[in-house]
Amino acid sequence: MLNIAIENGIINIDTIQKKIEMNERKKFIEKHTYSIWQGKDGKFYTYLPDEDNKRGKRLVKRTSEKAIEDEIVKFYKAKEDEPTVIQVYSNWISEKLEYGEITRQTKDKYETNFKRFFENKYLPIANRKIRYIDEEILESFIKTAISKLELTQKAYSDMRILINGIFKYAKKKHYTSLSITSFMGDLEISEKSFKKNHKSDCELVFSKDEELLIERFVMENEPTLIELGIILAFKTGLRVGEISTLSWSDVGENKIHISKTEIRYRDDNGKYVFDVQNFPKSDAGFRDVIITADTKELMRKIKMLNPFGQYIFMKNGKRIKGQAFTRRLYVICDRIGIGERSIHKARKTYATKLIDGNVPESVIKTQMGHTDIRTTLDHYYFNNKTESEMQEYIAKALSM
DNA sequence: CCCAGCCTTGCGTGCCATAG
């Protein structure tokens, strides 16, 4: 059983902080081989190793036992070469990067996650020596983060990846004896402790009417490239990263070939780099998306605005970034008085329409670029019907 | 679990229309 500093059911962070310090302190004092004695003057004495001194040690004197212990702890702490959590973390991560086990984008992700979880203001452990992190501390660390940082399940799983990675690496290097695998196996965390981000269906897709309003709003004025790109998203279900990197050579008579996507990572100076990656999000992402007659018409309109560019969607000679589409869609939603939704919701709307339209699953999978139809059904299928439509469907079914 | 995208927000800047 793990012990945890809990008072009235609430983890006491101060207690845990003290415990970390106590563990460190105990360790150092045990390590100290010279004895501590009280002299006739009532003061406390001990020796500390000192290579500069002829005797190889120097005598220290303090007025209290605690003060002399403080001095011992300070001394060994300064000499301490045992790594902190953050040091283990960065060694682990650079090793992984070196071996090509993770990509640059993942490193970025881990970096922000590490800051978020391990350097949080409630119970940070980044700068603690990893050897003194025991199971009790670790459990408090995890539970504090979950409750104070209001983590979702997903966020916790991100945190777990780091914890497992760091502690497995630390054990391999003999920085700690703690077995993270068995610790995690024993750790019980209630699903209830996680924050849920519940979103209703109408926040996740557009209804038929809303899509119509958007299209009308765009087409009634002089549509810009960005706006036409938004319409394209509704008509093809493409990811925004795919739209923003389309070239005319990708567009065929009846289909659009998807082979590129927008990526972002930090360069060595920490600056963000937006780039075009010559393969889509997943292998299934390579695909030919069938387009209909009205989409072809749309493509003609787009071509008139930028017929010769390297990319279809360009402004001032530069590729338009994915976020420009999302922003513009927000504004359009505001203008026509419907709830703001991102362009990715156009993809979900598209998928919902295909499913409701009884399109064969194999076709839906290809159009969406999914390897498994479950992905589409689980994450892209929502109820975007109005109440009267729903009533109609149900009435029809009941009368049969 | 590992990976890679998407989402949201703040800020800077250039453009444009309009007010002063």
Next chain:
DNA sequence: CTATGGCACGCAAGGCTGGG
């Protein structure tokens, strides 16, 4: 002619979600 303010986009930073 200049100040001002809205708008749209780029850049950053950090959080969330999807995919195999």
